[in-house]
Amino acid sequence: MITLATSPALAPGKAAPYVIAAYVVFLAIVLIYVAIMAKRLRSNERDLADLKREVEQRRSVEEEQRDRETVG
Amino acid sequence: MTLYGKGLRALTLASIVTITVALVLVFFYAPLDADQGFVQKIFYLHVPLAIISLCGFVLGGLLAIGHLRTGDRIWDMRSYVAIHMALIFGIAGLISGSIWAKASWGHWWVWNEPTLVSFLIVLLLFATYQPLRFSIEDPERQARYASVFAITAGAFVPLNFIAVRLAQQFVHPRVLTLGGGNLPGSMRLTFFVSLIGIALLYATLWKYEMTAKNARMQTRRLRRRLMGEDAVRPLGRSAAPS
Numbered sequence: 001m002i003t004l005a006t007s008p009a010l011a012p013g014k015a016a017p018y019v020i021a022a023y024v025v026f027l028a029i030v031l032i033y034v035a036i037m038a039k040r041l042r043s044n045e046r047d048l049a050d051l052k053r054e055v056e057q058r059r060s061v062e063e064e065q066r067d068r069e070t071v072g
Numbered sequence: 073m074t075l076y077g078k079g080l081r082a083l084t085l086a087s088i089v090t091i092t093v094a095l096v097l098v099f100f101y102a103p104l105d106a107d108q109g110f111v112q113k114i115f116y117l118h119v120p121l122a123i124i125s126l127c128g129f130v131l132g133g134l135l136a137i138g139h140l141r142t143g144d145r146i147w148d149m150r151s152y153v154a155i156h157m158a159l160i161f162g163i164a165g166l167i168s169g170s171i172w173a174k175a176s177w178g179h180w181w182v183w184n185e186p187t188l189v190s191f192l193i194v195l196l197l198f199a200t201y202q203p204l205r206f207s208i209e210d211p212e213r214q215a216r217y218a219s220v221f222a223i224t225a226g227a228f229v230p231l232n233f234i235a236v237r238l239a240q241q242f243v244h245p246r247v248l249t250l251g252g253g254n255l256p257g258s259m260r261l262t263f264f265v266s267l268i269g270i271a272l273l274y275a276t277l278w279k280y281e282m283t284a285k286n287a288r289m290q291t292r293r294l295r296r297r298l299m300g301e302d303a304v305r306p307l308g309r310s311a312a313p314s
Contacts, residue, residue, distance in 0.1 A: 015111040022117055029164045029167075051291065
């Protein structure tokens with residue numbers, strides 16, 4: 001068992017790396033999360049672009065058919 | 073259809089401004105703690121992260137009640153995202169606390185400190201949430217079981233918190249108590265601004281993920297309507313209703 005006692009304050013010079021590390025770790029976690037979300041959003045954007053292409057293709061096929069029917 | 077992206081920009085701006093103000097207060101306004109010195113600055117990050125994480129777990133349970141009451145899977149998705157975000161905040165809180173422990177106690181982790189161990193137990197409990205839910209293939213059953221788990225585990229959080237508070241031996245520093253805390257005014261202001269900043273960040277990221285999941289869900293529905301069931305890839309690990 002470790003006995004904990006109130007430790008004397010670390011000098012700012014010695015404490016600074018710990019404080020910086022804590023804040024940097026937090027920032028890194030948030031950034032990693034945002035990067036993962038951005039990747040998912042890009043994938044969704046690609047899917048939407050595919051759908052848009054599909055809709056346009058179908059529309060042009062339908063227009064061609066309508067033109068043929070009108071001419072015929 | 074609910075649009076989760078509504079108000080996201082304002083919320084993001086509010087988070088950025090509050091967190092920036094909090095950082096300025098932490099490093100340029102709040103005085104150095106007489107006992108711990110500069111290392112106490114970690115508390116303005118660590119404690120809000122832990123508090124918001126625990127609140128997020130409880131919120132996940134409350135949202136899961138909405139799912140069981142209405143049967144609408146959107147509530148399950150809200151609960152899932154709340155727990156997911158709380159886990160991320162909890163891990164960040166655990167790491168920052170560990171860094172503080174190393175600086176203050178000389179150890180990265182101590183097993184005879186009730187607050188630390190109880191927080192780890194809560195975190196490990198919720199770490200089983202995702203494996204549990206994604207081990208069930210049927211989406212309806214998955215959502216129902218996940219909701220039951222979220223409610224039970226969510227109820228465990230305040231009970232666990234009270235049990236630790238009632239314990240006799242306190243070693244973990246008490247930053248905030250029901251009686252108003254033992255912080256001087258400037259430190260208390262800094263702490264509460266930090267707490268609000270972290271809470272806003274949690275809300276922003278929750279909304280951000282809900283917006284992304286909602287957009288994905290709508291895209292899948294469009295694809296299904298346009299190209300048929302076969303054109304939609306299996307959902308895999310997602311809580312979003314298909």
